Amino acid sequence: MMRRCVSELARRRRPDRTVDTLKAGFQCLVNTSSSVRATDRLRCSNTYSTLCATDPDVLSQEASSSEMLVDSFGRFHNYLRISLTERCNLRCQYCMPAEGVELTPKTELLSHDEIIRIANLFVTSGVDKIRLTGGEPTVRKDIEDICLHLSGLKGLKTLAMTTNGIVLSKKLPKLKECGLNALNISLDTLVPAKFEFMTRRKGHSKVLESIDAAVELGYNPVKVNCVIMRGMNDDEICNFVEMTRHKPINVRFIEFMPFDGNVWNVKKLVPYAEMLDKVRQSYKGVERLQDHPTDTAKNFRIDGHAGTISFITSMTEHFCAGCNRLRLLADGNFKVCLFGPSEVSLREPIRSGVDDAGLKEIIGAAVKRKKAKHAGMFDIAKTANRPMIHIGG
Ligand SMILES: Nc1nc2c(ncn2[C@@H]2O[C@H](COP(=O)(O)OP(=O)(O)OP(=O)(O)O)[C@@H](O)[C@H]2O)c(=O)[nH]1
Numbered sequence: 001m002m003r004r005c006v007s008e009l010a011r012r013r014r015p016d017r018t019v020d021t022l023k024a025g026f027q028c029l030v031n032t033s034s035s036v037r038a039t040d041r042l043r044c045s046n047t048y049s050t051l052c053a054t055d056p057d058v059l060s061q062e063a064s065s066s067e068m069l070v071d072s073f074g075r076f077h078n079y080l081r082i083s084l085t086e087r088c089n090l091r092c093q094y095c096m097p098a099e100g101v102e103l104t105p106k107t108e109l110l111s112h113d114e115i116i117r118i119a120n121l122f123v124t125s126g127v128d129k130i131r132l133t134g135g136e137p138t139v140r141k142d143i144e145d146i147c148l149h150l151s152g153l154k155g156l157k158t159l160a161m162t163t164n165g166i167v168l169s170k171k172l173p174k175l176k177e178c179g180l181n182a183l184n185i186s187l188d189t190l191v192p193a194k195f196e197f198m199t200r201r202k203g204h205s206k207v208l209e210s211i212d213a214a215v216e217l218g219y220n221p222v223k224v225n226c227v228i229m230r231g232m233n234d235d236e237i238c239n240f241v242e243m244t245r246h247k248p249i250n251v252r253f254i255e256f257m258p259f260d261g262n263v264w265n266v267k268k269l270v271p272y273a274e275m276l277d278k279v280r281q282s283y284k285g286v287e288r289l290q291d292h293p294t295d296t297a298k299n300f301r302i303d304g305h306a307g308t309i310s311f312i313t314s315m316t317e318h319f320c321a322g323c324n325r326l327r328l329l330a331d332g333n334f335k336v337c338l339f340g341p342s343e344v345s346l347r348e349p350i351r352s353g354v355d356d357a358g359l360k361e362i363i364g365a366a367v368k369r370k371k372a373k374h375a376g377m378f379d380i381a382k383t384a385n386r387p388m389i390h391i392g393g
């Protein structure tokens with residue numbers, strides 16, 4: 001069965017199909033087939049390699065990429081999320097407890113130079129996309145300098161940021177000059193009073209200003225991240241869809257996920273299918289787009305709208321088979337899965353004088369231990385992880 005599927009992939013290979021599509025198809029087969037024996041996995045993996053062997057994109061990727069970034073399911077990780085800080089100028093209910101979180105002492109946080117050293121190691125090994133997150137990345141005083149150094153790393157194509165937009169509009173022109181070329185801004189409500197309730201802080205109009213500033217500066221699309229919680233903002237889904245009518249933005253409705261201290265409950269989760277239903281009841285011509293195999297989002301266009309909408313369905317339809325993401329936390333811990341509790345420190349070996357080969361060994365071993373998929377929302381909710389503000393999404 002497995003062999004037949006892989007040959008089918010090979011037979012259907014066409015120049016207009018990207019290698020990523022083939023790779024994701026291959027990964028889905030491996031990850032979803034519980035009956036696949038190790039020998040079959042190997043055979044499939046070889047078939048996949050043969051499929052790709054003549055593709056110039058793959059040849060060049062393989063020449064520059066490292067085994068360190070491939071996990072035991074054949075997933076290649078080209079996307080590193082770096083959490084720059086545990087601090088934030090908001091206190092979102094879904095992300096952190098009201099009383100705040102324990103902060104790591106400053107001496108145990110990665111320095112600017114340590115961040116650049118680790119990022120450089122990943123980029124020279126094949127990472128071509130870095131996302132800066134937090135906490136709130138824009139509260140770091142050296143954020144422009146960090147962007148400048150990271151965007152200068154040879155081989156990095158995308159330097160992205162996820163931000164709450166509170167102080168972004170002022171900083172954005174400089175950040176763009178420093179090489180920030182992709183932007184996701186979080187906004188969960190269009191009602192100022194609700195914003196204050198959800199984030200426990202003021203600043204709604206500043207976030208709206210930042211979204212407009214980002215559009216004016218040519219970020220396209222500006223992605224707007226909207227965590228939907230039942231009884232809180234699920235009545236605003238269509239108002240957010242309306243924002244895409246004239247603005248070239250991509251509004252992404254995110255299923256509420258459980259993390260330490262965010263009082264997750266399945267009753268507060270609005271499943272993807274229900275959100276999509278709501279949109280379809282109010283809009284005609286809602287059409288699914290072709291997603292990239294490594295996308296976190298399921299993407300849709302709506303007839304006549306300048307922008308698009310998406311759903312990030314981590315809880316009801318996970319997308320782990322195409323996972324290409326790794327995480328470096330502000331304290332220097334390396335985390336291979338958003339929901340995997342296991343972490344390994346890169347800060348300690350660096351401060352004990354490890355060389356790059358030693359660091360690569362530590363990283364590679366952690367990547368190889370990565371699980372095929374997360375454990376499911378009910379198990380995740382029972383397992384100790386960190387508060388989201390420490391992980392960065
Ligand atoms: N389950 C899961 N959720 C993720 C992962 N990466 C990001 N998310 C969630 O997706 C939502 C949006 O995250 P972003 O920081 O905008 O990152 P992204 O979705 O990778 O953004 P793009 O690179 O623009 O696609 C947040 O709720 C994240 O926690 C992941 O690897 N697994």
Ligand SMILES: C[S@@+](CC[C@H](N)C(=O)[O-])C[C@H]1O[C@@H](n2cnc3c(N)ncnc32)[C@H](O)[C@@H]1O
Binds near residue numbers: 164185227
């Ligand atoms: C942790 S924040 C860090 C970056 C920045 N402070 C911001 O809010 O955009 C990264 C992303 O995770 C999302 N997020 C936080 N807690 C979440 C949760 N419990 N479920 C789903 N998404 C969550 C936020 O909405 C944001 O888009």
Ligand code: SF4
Binds near residue numbers: 134186
């Ligand atoms: S989601 Fe972002 S803005 Fe909100 S508390 Fe968490 S880190 Fe801060």
Ligand code: SF4
Binds near residue numbers: 318320337373
């Ligand atoms: S839950 Fe873990 S394996 Fe699944 S997509 Fe997210 S980081 Fe990747």
